[in-house]
Amino acid sequence: MNKIKEYIEFIPKNETPAAMPEGIAVKYYVCWPDEPEEITPDNCQKILKNLRDGRWGNIYLTNNPDLEEDIMELESGDGLFALQYLRDNSGMVGEQAAWFSTYDPEYLDSDEETDIECSDGQSVICRKYTTADKDAVMTAIEYFLRTGKLWDGIPWMKGWREWEDES
Structure with a gap:
């Protein structure tokens, strides 16, 4: 019989993080409950400003x-x-379906919940998946928007599930 086992790996930040490139690699943004909107050179800076100024508390x-x-x-x-990157949101199993999240090392052994009001109106975010480093989070978001890749100037917690044989 098989069961699913969860794996966690910690990826430290690079002491010399990647520089911010120009351009836009990600096509859409969603601020719930709105529909997806296209990211253009004209609205890219507005999106980043709304996030940095705290006007938007959530975005995809x-x-x-x-x-x-x-x-x-x-x-x-x-x-x-709470910043998270999902490779595959379909419930797939395996490292190709890994998720990456910010984390707070002081709360890793805790299931303490935050007061963050999630955009879906029902999810709960545990403190261990958060950071207070706003500048790093905003830079990671901009880097992802411009490259479609994770920024290496922030530490990431990587998680995935694998089928394990119980025999």
Whole structure:
């Protein structure tokens, strides 16, 4: 019989993080409950400014407007930021379906919940998946928007599930 086992790996930040490139690699953004909107050179700076100024507490960035794969998601509130990247949102198993999240090392052994009001109106974010480093989060979002890749100037917690044989 098989069962699913969850794996966690910590990816430290690079002491010399990647520089911010020009251009736009991600096509859509969603601020719930609105529909996906295209990211253009004209609205890119407005999107980033709204996030940095705290006007938007949540956003999804993706090339797939159905939010099925390669999604960066921000949920924030009360000075905390939960930034997550999902390779595959279809429930797949295996490292190709890994998720990456910010984390707070002081809360890794805790299931303490935050007061962040999630955009879906029902999810709960545990404190261990958050950071208070707003500048790093905003830079990671901009880097993802411009490259479609994770910025290496922030530490990431990587998680995935694998089928394990119980015999």
